[in-house]
Amino acid sequence: MTPLEIEILLNYHYRDDEPPNADSPAQKEALDNFVHAGILGRRDDGTHWANQRALKLYIDAICAVPLPVRVWQLPDNQNTK
Numbered sequence: 001m002t003p004l005e006i007e008i009l010l011n012y013h014y015r016d017d018e019p020p021n022a023d024s025p026a027q028k029e030a031l032d033n034f035v036h037a038g039i040l041g042r043r044d045d046g047t048h049w050a051n052q053r054a055l056k057l058y059i060d061a062i063c064a065v066p067l068p069v070r071v072w073q074l075p076d077n078q079n080t081k
Helices: 003-014 025-037 052-063
Strands: 040-042 048-050
Touching: 003 025, 003 048, 003 052, 025 040, 025 048
Parallel strands: none
Antiparallel strands: 040 048
């Protein structure tokens, strides 16, 4: 998932407006993928609407990813003599 795709999903999570530059090739491709997945729908005029149930589940899953945890580890000494 790209930052652009996350931005698009968050846009529809908070509002029903098309995201800025919705006609750019990258956004068109992302929007088409979300329509194909059933997360977004497309109106007759070409604008999009969110399937709120699917979008909420997906946003919840993205938000559930934990932050990385820094750990200390000793180097592997097997290759040293």
